[in-house]
Amino acid sequence: MKTALVNAFRATFGRAPEIIARAPGRIEFIGNHTDYNGGTVLGAAIDRGVWVALAKRADGQRRFASDQREGVVALSSDGLARQAGAQSWVNYPLGVLAALPVFSLRVPAGFDYFAMSDLPTGAGLSSSAAIELASGLVFLAATHQTPSRETLVNVGQYAENHFVGVPCGILDQGVSGFGRRDHLVQIDCRGPRFSTVPLPAGAHCWIFNTHTKHALVDGLYAARHGECMLAAKTLGVVLLVEATPATVLAAEHTLAPAPFKRARHVVEEISRVEQAGAALRAGDLATVGTLLTASHRSSQALFENSTAELDFLVDHLVATPPVWGARLTGGGFGGAVMALTSGDFGDTQAKAVAAAYEKKFGAWPDVLPVETGDGAALVAV
Ligand code: ADP
Ligand code: MG
Numbered sequence: 184m185k186t187a188l189v190n191a192f193r194a195t196f197g198r199a200p201e202i203i204a205r206a207p208g209r210i211e212f213i214g215n216h217t218d219y220n221g222g223t224v225l226g227a228a229i230d231r232g233v234w235v236a237l238a239k240r241a242d243g244q245r246r247f248a249s250d251q252r253e254g255v256v257a258l259s260s261d262g263l264a265r266q267a268g269a270q271s272w273v274n275y276p277l278g279v280l281a282a283l284p285v286f287s288l289r290v291p292a293g294f295d296y297f298a299m300s301d302l303p304t305g306a307g308l309s310s311s312a313a314i315e316l317a318s319g320l321v322f323l324a325a326t327h328q329t330p331s332r333e334t335l336v337n338v339g340q341y342a343e344n345h346f347v348g349v350p351c352g353i354l355d356q357g358v359s360g361f362g363r364r365d366h367l368v369q370i371d372c373r374g375p376r377f378s379t380v381p382l383p384a385g386a387h388c389w390i391f392n393t394h395t396k397h398a399l400v401d402g403l404y405a406a407r408h409g410e411c412m413l414a415a416k417t418l419g420v421v422l423l424v425e426a427t428p429a430t431v432l433a434a435e436h437t438l439a440p441a442p443f444k445r446a447r448h449v450v451e452e453i454s455r456v457e458q459a460g461a462a463l464r465a466g467d468l469a470t471v472g473t474l475l476t477a478s479h480r481s482s483q484a485l486f487e488n489s490t491a492e493l494d495f496l497v498d499h500l501v502a503t504p505p506v507w508g509a510r511l512t513g514g515g516f517g518g519a520v521m522a523l524t525s526g527d528f529g530d531t532q533a534k535a536v537a538a539a540y541e542k543k544f545g546a547w548p549d550v551l552p553v554e555t556g557d558g559a560a561l562v563a564v
Contacts (some may be wrong), residue, residue, distance in 0.1 A: 184205075184234055184299065184300060184523070185203065185234070185349065185562060187236050187299065188200075188203065188236050188297065188299045189203075189236065189564075190490075191248075191250060191297055191299060191541075192236045192238075192295070192297045193421060195248045195255065195295075195297060196238065196246065196248075196297070198238060198295075199238070199564075200236035200237060200238050200297070200564060201237065201238045201239065201325075202236070202238070202321045202324045202325055202561065202564065203235070203236045203237075203292070203321070203550065203554060203561065203562040203563075203564050204234070204235050204236065204238045204303065204316075204317045204318075204320035204321045204324070204561045204562060205232050205233070205234045205235075205317055205559070205560065205562050206232050206233055206312070206313040206314070206316035206317040206320070206360075206558070206559035206560075207229055207230070207231065207232035207302075207312050207313060207359055207362050207547045207558065207559065208228070208229050208230060208231050208232055208233075208302040208308035208309050208310055208312075208316075208355070208359070208558045209226050209227060209228050209230040209308065209309050209354070209355060209358035209359055209362065209368075210226060210227050210229060210308065210366065210390065210512055210521055210553065211224065211226050211354060211390060211512045211513055211521075212224075212225040212226055212227050212367055212459075212475075212477055212521070213225050213386075213452075213455060213456055213459050213478050213509070213510070214226075214354075214453075214456045214478075214484050215448075215450060215452055215478055215481075215486065216407060216411070216448070216449060216452070216486060216488070216514075216515075217372070217424075217449060217452050217453050217456065218350055218354055218370070218416075219354065219411070220250055220372075220411055220422050220423040220424055220449045220453075221372055221373045221421075221422035221423070221424035221425070221462075222372060222423070222424045222449065222453035222455055222456065223369060223370065223371050223372065223453060223456045223457065224229030224354055224369075224372065224456060225359065225367045225368070225369050225370075225380065225381070225456055225459060225460065226354055226357070226358035226367065226368050226370070226372050227362065227366075227367045227368065227553075227555045228358050228359060228361075228362020228363070228368065228555060228556050228558050229304070229388075229553040229554065229555060229556050230364075230553060230554045230555070230556035231298070231300075231301045231302040231308070231553065231556075232302050232313045232359075232556070233277075233298055233299070233300045233302060233310060233313035233314045233317045234298070234299045234300070234317060234562070235295045235296065235297070235298050235299075235314070235317040235318055235320075235321050236258065236261070236299075236321070237294050237295065237296050237297075237321040237322075237324075237325060238294060238295050239291065239292075239293065239294050239325055240292075240293035240294055240295060241293065242293055243259060243260045243261075243292050243293040244258070244259060244260070244293045245257070245258045245259070245260050245293060245294055245296065246256055246294070246295045246296065247273045247276060247296045247298075248295075248296070248298075249272060249297065249299070249300075250273055250297075250298070250299040250300065251272070251298075251300065252341075253269075256270045256273050257318050258273075258277075260292045260293055260507070261473070262481070263277055263280060263281045263358055264371075265277070265346065265474075269275060269559050274334060274346060274347050275311060275314045275315055275318065275342065275343075275347060275514070276296060276298075276315075276318040276322075277317055277346060278315070278316070278341075278342030278343065278345070278346030278347050279299060279319050279322060279338060279339065279342045281342065281345070281346050281438065281484060282321075282324065282338045282339075282341040282342045282345070282346065283319075283338060284336070285338075285341055286330070286334055286337060286338055286341075287418075288323065288334075288338070289326040289328060290322070290325075290326070290328060290503070291322050291325040291326050294325060294363070296318075296321070296543045298314055298317070300313070300314075300320075303392070303549065303551070306390070306392045306519060306549065306551075307390075307392065307512060307513040307518045307519040308390070308519075308553075309354065309355040309358075309359065311343060311344045311347070311349070311351075311409040312340075312343070312351075312355035312356045312358075312359045313359055313488065313559075314341055315338075315342050315343060315356065316335060316336070316339045316356060316359045316360055316559040317341035318362070319338050319339055319342075319559075320335065320559055320561055320562075321336070321561075324561055328392075330339065331357045332341050332360045332361060332377075332558070332559075333360075333377075335360050335559065336353070336356045336357050336359075336360040337356075338375075338516070339355075339356035339360070340353060340355075340356045341558065343355075343356070344368050347496070349437060350527070352372065352425045352511075353370060353372060353375045354370060357370045357375060357377055358370070358561055359558060360377075360558050360559050361377040361379065361558050362555070362556060362557055362558035362559075363379045363557055363558060363561035364554075364555055364556050364557050365381060365382050365384075366379040366380060366382055366555060366556055367379065367382055367453040367463065367555070368379055368380075368558075369456075369460060371499040372424075372510075373424065373559050374421075374484070380463050381463065381464070381465065382463065382555055383463065383466040383468055385468070385525060386468055386471075386507075386523060386524075386525075386556070387523070387525070387526060387528065388521055388522070388523060388524075388552075388553050388554070388555075389521065389524060389550065389551065389552050389553070390512070390519050390520070390523045390527065390549075390550070390551040390553055391496050391500075391519060391520045391521075391522070391533075391537070391540075391548045391549070391550055391551075391554075392518070392548055392551065393490075393492045393493065393496070393517060393518065393519065393520070393540075393544075393546075393548050393551040394546070394548070394549065395490060395492050395517040395518070396516070396518065397490065397516035397517050397519040400516045400517065403456060403516050404514060404516075404538060405521060407445060407486065410441050410442045410445040410446075411423055411442070411445050411446065413439075413442045414431075414438055414443065414445060414446035415443035416483070417434070417437060417438055417442065417444070418431070418434055418438075418446070422451045423446055423450055423453075423474065424453060426446065426450050427450060428450045428451050428454060431443070431446045431450050434446075443487055444484075444486070444487070445485070445486040448481045448482065448485035448486040449486075451481060451485075452478060452481060453483075455474045455477060455478055458470075459471050459474045459475070462474065468507050468523065468525075471507060471508065472507025472508030472523050473505070473507075474508065474518060474544075475507070475508030475510045475521075475523055476497065476508040476509060476510060477502050478510045479494075479497050479509065479510035479511055479520075480486065482511055482515055486515070488511070488514065489511055489515055489516075490516065490517055492540075492544055493511045493515070493517070493518070493520050493544060494511070494519070495539075495540060495544070496504055496520040496536065496540060497509045497510065497511070497520055498541050498549050499536045499540070500520065500522045500536055503528065503532050503535070503536065504527075504528075505524050505525045505527035505528035505532065506522050506523070506524050506528060506532075507523045507524060507525070508521040508522070508523050509521065509523070533550045534550070534553075536550075537550050
């Protein structure tokens with residue numbers, strides 16, 4: 184990847200890059216819609232990501248190129264105007280530049296910039312956080328600054344929330360920043376506090392991306408968020424993390440049906456994240472898998488953010504013996520399913536599930552085996 188990046192940089196800008204960084208994509212392992220309720224979530228950085236190369240320019244121009252887009256976007260370093268249309272991908276690095284001063288960090292003036300990726304975009308693997316963190320690292324190195332990982336993560340999230348305009352939680356950038364090979368990242372969203380949990384040997388993750396997306400997904404997210412906050416208010420807490428499964432169950436007749444179901448999902452999911460952390464530490468992958476599937480069933484029945492496509496994949500995956508568990512990953516209402524499997528699950532089993540899906544829904548899902556990988560870092564040029 185690095186050689187290809189250096190070659191592409193040279194071919195585009197006629198010189199070698201001075202700085203290179205890489206940031207990984209991520210999967211949401213367990214903890215569905217727990218983040219904005221103050222709960223915990225487990226994610227994993229994966230072995231695919233976005234690479235960014237940079238060389239400074241003395242003339243103040245900023246030139247952006249990517250292996251995924253035609254041409255070079257040339258901007259002056261005088262302003263930071265949001266880009267539209269074919270150039271809108273540049274809003275990710277521009278958003279990072281706009282975020283740096285918010286965290287009292289210096290901004291590089293002119294540079295040549297090239298992004299290259301082995302991470303599918305829009306597949307629920309958070310290529311957006313990866314490009315933000317890789318961009319942040321090269322911009323900071325260009326200005327001789329070495330902030331903490333927390334700051335890098337916050338800069339990326341700020342860029343996405345305030346410049347790109349996507350109200351994502353801390354999961355995407357937090358896992359890309361704190362990822363570690365053969366580990367999961369645990370985020371206590373109240374701090375937020377980041378830690379890692381070893382992933383037992385022999386555990387493999389597979390992603391099945393349906394490429395489906397509910398037409399009303401933004402409104403549905405907002406509705407779920409509102410129901411969670413209403414449930415918290417009725418229960419007399421600020422965030423649902425302060426409630427327990429017992430207090431929510433006891434309030435079944437005080438809460439309206441929808442807020443009750445959402446709250447029950449959230450508090451039980453927070454408890455499943457804790458149980459999954461303990462089972463991982465004990466090396467008990469069978470229990471981890473059971474919790475993953477239970478998380479999906481709760482999304483399906485209580486949070487109601489699953490779809491027929493996602494349910495079909497989970498049903499078929501959990502009926503395949505080398506699969507320990509499967510669940511929707513990410514916000515839901517379409518998107519992708521992840522499966523935790525033993526090494527005996529391979530292309531043959533994955534294709535059988537994909538073929539059954541195609542027979543039912545008329546489209547082949549993207550099938551992607553992923554391994555855990557390290558978090559965002561500079562790479563020696
Ligand atoms: P996800 O984060 O799930 O991959 P998003 O829609 O949040 O999906 O982010 C995808 C967007 O990030 C792309 O449409 C593109 O604008 C930008 N992006 C990610 N990787 C690259 C890359 N290598 N080159 C250019 N743009 C990229
Ligand atoms: Mg994204």
